[in-house]
Amino acid sequence: xxxxxxxxxxxxxxxxxxPYGLSQRNSTPGCTSISFGDFAWTIxxxxxxxxxxxxxxxxxxxxxxxxxxxxxxxxxxxxxxxTAYSTWLTDFFYGNxxxxxxxxxxxxxxxxxSFSRPSGELNINQTWTCDDQDPQYPITFHGxxxxxxxxxxxxxxxxxPDWQIGQIYSTRNIDCAPVTLPLTPYSKTAVA
Ligand SMILES: *[C@@H]1O[C@H](CO)[C@@H](O)[C@H](O)[C@H]1NC(C)=O
Ligand SMILES: *[C@@H]1O[C@H](CO)[C@@H](O)[C@H](O)[C@H]1NC(C)=O
Ligand SMILES: *[C@@H]1O[C@H](CO)[C@@H](O)[C@H](O)[C@H]1NC(C)=O
Numbered sequence: 290x291x292x293x294x295x296x297x298x299x300x301x302x303x304x305x306x307x308p309y310g311l312s313q314r315n316s317t318p319g320c321t322s323i324s325f326g327d328f329a330w331t332i333x334x335x336x337x338x339x340x341x342x343x344x345x346x347x348x349x350x351x352x353x354x355x356x357x358x359x360x361x362x363x364x365x366x367x368x369x370x371x372t373a374y375s376t377w378l379t380d381f382f383y384g385n386x387x388x389x390x391x392x393x394x395x396x397x398x399x400x401x402x403s404f405s406r407p408s409g410e411l412n413i414n415q416t417w418t419c420d421d422q423d424p425q426y427p428i429t430f431h432g433x434x435x436x437x438x439x440x441x442x443x444x445x446x447x448x449x450p451d452w453q454i455g456q457i458y459s460t461r462n463i464d465c466a467p468v469t470l471p472l473t474p475y476s477k478t479a480v481a
Contacts, residue, residue, distance in 0.1 A: 316397075316427075320363040320419035324430045325479065329471035330413065333358040333368075337406065337440055337465045339381060343458040353381025355404055359390065361417060367393050369400045369415075380406040387414070409438040413472060428481045432474035440465040 335357035342350045352374060359369040371390035375381040384405030392398050398417040404410070413434040420427035442465040452458045 316417075316419045316421050317363055317365075318421050320421045321428055323363040324417070324419055324428070324477075327473070328362045329473040330362075330415070330432075330434060331360045331469070332411070332413075332436075332472050333360065333469050334467040335411070335438060335440075335469070336467050337382075337404075337442070337463070339463040341461040343460075345454070346452070346458050351378055351381075352376045353406070355382060359400060359413065359415075361398070361415065363419065364396070364398065364417070367396050367398065369393075369396075369398070371400065371402050373402075373404070382406045384408065384410055384412070409440060411436050411438050413474075426481050428479050430480075431478045433476045434472045434474045436470070436472055438468055438470075440468065442466075 335355070337353065337355050339353040340351065344350060353376075354372065354374045356370075356372040359371060360367065361369075369390045369392050371388065373382070373386075373388040375386075377383070382404045384403050387401045387403050390400040390402060392400065398415060400413065400415045402414070403412045413432075415432045416429065417432075418427045418429045422428070442463050445462045445464075446459070447457075447461075448459045449456055
């Protein structure tokens, strides 16, 4: 199911004009062969948390957040940090927004993700560059991955039994156990 397209000549002028455009850091030996191979990203400690607070019986403040780290086996030292925050009631994440992840300083890679709380679908896009074969012509890869996460979530509720103005009326929290899993891209492209 791997769909690998190598367009070697079409973009050479561009690559020659900015040979290190995406790769400030020299990639590790084996980067190219790992990237053409059957590798998997590691999704580490994916967590979802939601909080619904009623400051009065009629006023709700609610938000959800997700966070996880991602690593690519060709860049084992580079932990990409992915986080998102939303106040869009009631599930906060619907798979329709791409969030950019934070890469370590000097990294030449870019990662984004989308997540849907109703279906659990997590989509990953990553762009990275390997220059271990011919530093003159680094190869830029794009990888796309998708997985339906099954989250194990707990809900805790609190209702103030004797509410008065200025106090919290009620809170509801949803916390899911962290999930760590490998994710194999369903599609990759490579451009030299
Ligand atoms: C991601 O990794 C960093 C550095 O190791 C750590 O501080 C952070 O808690 C991790 N994030 C998640 C969601 O596990
Ligand atoms: C990933 O890339 C595809 C194709 O460019 C795009 O349709 C999709 O919205 C992107 N998803 C994320 C999570 O960035
Ligand atoms: C995720 O679930 C949706 C809907 O149930 C399904 O269409 C899709 O194929 C699943 N994706 C994966 C990667 O299993």
